[in-house]
Amino acid sequence: MTLLSVRDLTVEYHTDSGKFRAVEGLNFELEQCKTLGLVGESGCGKTTAMMALMRLLPEVGRIVSGSVTLENIDLLRIPVSEMRKIRWNDLSMVFQGAMNALNPVRTVGSQIREALQLHNTVSRDQIDKEIIRLLDIVGVSASFKERYPHQFSGGMRQRAMIAMALACKPKVLITDEPTTALDVMVQAQIMDLLQDLKSEFDLGIIIVTHDLGVVAEYCDEVLVMYGGRMVEYGSADQIFNHSVHPYTQRLMLAFPDINNPDEELSSIPGHPPPLDDLPPGCRFEPRCGVSVSRCSRETPGIYTVAPGHICSCLLATSQGSPADE
Amino acid sequence: MTEKIYSKRSFFRQYIGSKQGVIGAVMLLLVIMTALFAPWIAPYDPYEPISATTEDVLAPPGPGHLLGQDEIGRDVFSSVVFGARISLLVGFAASLIMILLGCTVGLVSGYVGGRLDILLMRITDGVLVIPSLPLMLVIIAVAGRGIGLIIMVIGLFSWPYTARVIRAQVISIKERQFVMRAKAIGVSHFGIVMVHILPQVLPVIFASITLDISAAILAEAGLSFLGLGDPTLISWGSMINQAFSRGAVSRGAWWYLVPPGFLLAWVTLGLNLVSNAIQEIVNPRLRTHNLFDERKILSLLGRLRNYPSSQGGE
Numbered sequence: 001m002t003l004l005s006v007r008d009l010t011v012e013y014h015t016d017s018g019k020f021r022a023v024e025g026l027n028f029e030l031e032q033c034k035t036l037g038l039v040g041e042s043g044c045g046k047t048t049a050m051m052a053l054m055r056l057l058p059e060v061g062r063i064v065s066g067s068v069t070l071e072n073i074d075l076l077r078i079p080v081s082e083m084r085k086i087r088w089n090d091l092s093m094v095f096q097g098a099m100n101a102l103n104p105v106r107t108v109g110s111q112i113r114e115a116l117q118l119h120n121t122v123s124r125d126q127i128d129k130e131i132i133r134l135l136d137i138v139g140v141s142a143s144f145k146e147r148y149p150h151q152f153s154g155g156m157r158q159r160a161m162i163a164m165a166l167a168c169k170p171k172v173l174i175t176d177e178p179t180t181a182l183d184v185m186v187q188a189q190i191m192d193l194l195q196d197l198k199s200e201f202d203l204g205i206i207i208v209t210h211d212l213g214v215v216a217e218y219c220d221e222v223l224v225m226y227g228g229r230m231v232e233y234g235s236a237d238q239i240f241n242h243s244v245h246p247y248t249q250r251l252m253l254a255f256p257d258i259n260n261p262d263e264e265l266s267s268i269p270g271h272p273p274p275l276d277d278l279p280p281g282c283r284f285e286p287r288c289g290v291s292v293s294r295c296s297r298e299t300p301g302i303y304t305v306a307p308g309h310i311c312s313c314l315l316a317t318s319q320g321s322p323a324d325e
Numbered sequence: 326m327t328e329k330i331y332s333k334r335s336f337f338r339q340y341i342g343s344k345q346g347v348i349g350a351v352m353l354l355l356v357i358m359t360a361l362f363a364p365w366i367a368p369y370d371p372y373e374p375i376s377a378t379t380e381d382v383l384a385p386p387g388p389g390h391l392l393g394q395d396e397i398g399r400d401v402f403s404s405v406v407f408g409a410r411i412s413l414l415v416g417f418a419a420s421l422i423m424i425l426l427g428c429t430v431g432l433v434s435g436y437v438g439g440r441l442d443i444l445l446m447r448i449t450d451g452v453l454v455i456p457s458l459p460l461m462l463v464i465i466a467v468a469g470r471g472i473g474l475i476i477m478v479i480g481l482f483s484w485p486y487t488a489r490v491i492r493a494q495v496i497s498i499k500e501r502q503f504v505m506r507a508k509a510i511g512v513s514h515f516g517i518v519m520v521h522i523l524p525q526v527l528p529v530i531f532a533s534i535t536l537d538i539s540a541a542i543l544a545e546a547g548l549s550f551l552g553l554g555d556p557t558l559i560s561w562g563s564m565i566n567q568a569f570s571r572g573a574v575s576r577g578a579w580w581y582l583v584p585p586g587f588l589l590a591w592v593t594l595g596l597n598l599v600s601n602a603i604q605e606i607v608n609p610r611l612r613t614h615n616l617f618d619e620r621k622i623l624s625l626l627g628r629l630r631n632y633p634s635s636q637g638g639e
Contacts, residue, residue: 056509084511093509100502105524111503114520118511164506 003204004030004053004091004172009066011045011052013275020275022048024228026066028221030172030204035194037219037236038208039251041272045228046208047096050174054093055083070172089119092170096177096208098157102149108160109135109145115167134163138193155186162193169201176208187211191218212255216240224248227273227283230302234309244311246291247284282314290315339606346605349598356592360409367403371559375399383578393580395564396571404559405584411560412542413592415476419541420534422480427487428530434488435495436518446492449485457482458547465553472555479544487533494526528604535596542589561585 011023023045030036038046051057053068055075068075070090075083095101103111112131116122122130132142138159149157158178165173175194179187195218198205209215215222215236222239224232224247232245243249250268257263270287279285285295292315300314340346359366368391369375377398384394392401434445461478468474498504499522507521546562548554554563564585568574573581 054509056505088510095502095506095509097502101506103503103507103521103525106521114507114512115510164510 001032002029003032003070005067005069006049006053007067007069009049009052009068010064011048011057012062012064013060014062015060018276021064021278022061022228022275023052026225026230028223028230028233030206031220032171032204033198033202034220035198035205035207035218037215037222038206038225039210039212039215039222040225042210043272043275044225046225047176048228049225050093050176050206050208053174054087054091055080056087085119088115088165088168088170090170091172091174092165092168094158094161094165094173094175094178097181098154098161099149101161102157104149107146107148108152112160112164112167115164119168121168130167134167135160137166137197138163139189154182155190158182158186158190159193162190162197166197166201170203172204172206173197174206174208177210178207179209179211179214187214194218212251224251227278228275229283230310230312231284232309232311232313234305234311238306238309242306242309244305244309244316245284245313246288246315250289282312336606340602343602343605345598346602349595349600349602352591352595353599356409356588356595357413359406360413363406363410367400367406369400369403371399371404371407383573383576383581385578386580392584393578395567395581396573401564401581401584404564405561405588408559408561408564408585409588411472411555411558412545412562412589415472415479415545415560416538416542416592418476419479419483419544420537422477423484423487423537423541424530424534426480426484427533428491430484430488431491432495432518432523432526435492436499436514436522438496442492446489449488452482453485453489455482461544461548462551462553465548470553470555472558475545475548475555476541479541479548483537483540483544487530487537490529490533491526494529495522498522498525531600531603535593535600538596539589539593542592546589561589 006026006028009023009026010021013020013022026045026049028036038049040046048057048061051061052063053075055063057063063076066076070086073086075086075091078086102108109131112134113127116127116130117124131145135142135145140156140159140163144152144156144160149160152160162175162178165175173194178190178194182190191214194205194207197203207214207219219236222232222234222236223230224239224245226247232239232243232248239248240252243252247268250266253266254268256265268287273279273283273286279296281294281296281298282288282291282300285291288295294314298314300312300316302310302312303316305311305316340350364370375398377394381394381398383396384390384398386393390400390402392405395401395404430445430449434442434449461482464478465474499517504517504521507517512520542561545554545560546565549560549562550566550569552566554560554566562585565582568578568581568585
């Protein structure tokens with residue numbers, strides 16, 4: 001069952017120094033009980049896209065076009081007051097950097113209470129019990145309810161954020177870099193926790209991350225972004241084992257392979273294009289090792305590689321796709 | 326025992342636990358009590374007309390007069406006791422005006438931003454650049470020298486500093502991610518300002534309250550010194566003024582100058598200690614860390630405290 005479907009989402013930032021397109025023509029779908037991984041370099045529009053979904057873009061951000069459909073409601077066309085109800089009730093988010101997303105001068109319990117109270121999730125006299133239950137779900141002991149965020153370790157803060165996001169029993173959970181800045185043991189714990197919660201609450205989860213290891217292990221589907229656009233979208237198997245887009249392939253090469261530990265990692269030379277100076281054709285063309293002359297002129301369309309596997313690369317259309325090289 | 330440390334303690338109990346807080350509060354309470362019960366504490370009524378002999382003029386401290394007598398033979402101790410009333414009244418009332426105005430302008434300006442921010446800040450700048458002392462002098466000279474007017478004038482010209490400091494804090498806090506999270510959860514603008522932003526600004530507000538109170542007391546002293554205080558009332562400022570202008574310095578009458586000056590310093594110090602203690606409670610980051618928690622700090626303190634006594638026992 002499709003929970004969330006995003007069509008042609010385009011977001012612009014209107015700043016003093018001009019107009020930037022941070023996300024362009026993004027499409028994806030999220031099914032119940034599935035995990036979607038959103039990967040790409042820093043500044044490629046992942047967080048912007050998620051903030052647009054939540055309708056929490058900063059003042060300079062504008063959603064230019066597109067639709068975000070959650071249970072037959074287009075989130076981009078409903079009034080703000082409606083959106084306020086849907087946020088957290090149906091669509092909640094674990095923000096990037098759990099330390100900064102918790103108010104340092106209020107106890108963690110009181111911050112979870114806020115969500116429960118505002119959305120009338122449980123009756124007033126049940127709130128305390130519910131906070132303890134939520135903390136218990138994410139493996140934080142009840143006595144931590146009255147402690148302050150700075151008394152929590154990094155992993156516990158992340159757990160508290162997840163507990164907060166689960167407070168109103170959402171259908172879709174967006175996690176923005178849930179494992180960044182955590183050590184590998186804690187990373188694994190957090191990811192396992194998300195995995196358990198997914199099946200327990202029938203959640204659809206979107207994981208925004210840089211960590212391909214996380215994506216390979218926990219995601220059902222993967223969306224690779226570059227320069228604000230989708231470059232490749234498919235099942236985890238398709239992306240990891242049969243990637244077509246040169247960017248995805250280079251990204252895989254930059255990640256250590258457990259079967260081939262002696263292989264040297266290769267980085268992708270250069271930087272992602274600045275959003276105010278995008279190349280005219282394919283956005284990856286200046287860094288792509290296998291580009292042809294057409295690439296710098298034509299914007300690649302979207303091509304179906306296999307059922308459920310799409311790619312935005314001119315070379316993917318020809319039979320001898322760069323995947324064979 | 327350890328459980329109790331982490332259970333939510335009331336503000337009062339936390340405050341009682343702070344040494345400097347208690348000392349500061351006692352210092353302030355002493356002065357406030359003195360002001361409240363002035364007629365019972367002071368042996369004479371300084372507002373009562375007296376007939377003085379030449380021996381009474383600037384007489385040094387003696388059995389009848391604890392702090393000596395002033396240039397017209399009044400008891401200095403009684404004047405100081407009654408002066409506390411006026412000085413504290415001006416200090417607290419004027420700082421209340423400053424804080425209310427400064428807080429409202431600072432919070433609204435910082436949180437709303439945009440054109441309203443520009444407008445409010447230009448007004449603030451306008452008030453800030455007015456040389457307030459000459460203007461206060463003019464207003465008081467024209468409108469009269471009542472205590473109410475003095476309070477209003479001090480309050481209305483001193484809020485911009487508070488407003489600017491609070492606005493700067495609000496701007497930095499409102500961009501933090503937990504404000505975004507609160508917004509996402511559905512907290513209203515009013516709720517965000519009151520619950521998430523105001524508590525973070527409180528330390529700054531408390532710090533400015535202490536500064537504001539002492540600034541107001543000193544401003545009143547300054548006005549009195551220039552002869553524009555309420556002529557019917559005795560304040561610490563007007564006492565220093567009179568001591569200065571009526572020759573107490575040249576005649577070495579320290580008992581006339583020192584008590585009001587000492588009390589000004591005493592009140593300011595008390596206010597500062599109270600402010601520090603409140604800041605520590607409002608801002609829990611000043612107290613603990615997840616790697617070095619209260620229990621360890623407390624047990625360490627306990628060990629330190631026990632150390633000399635156990636040494637002595639051996």
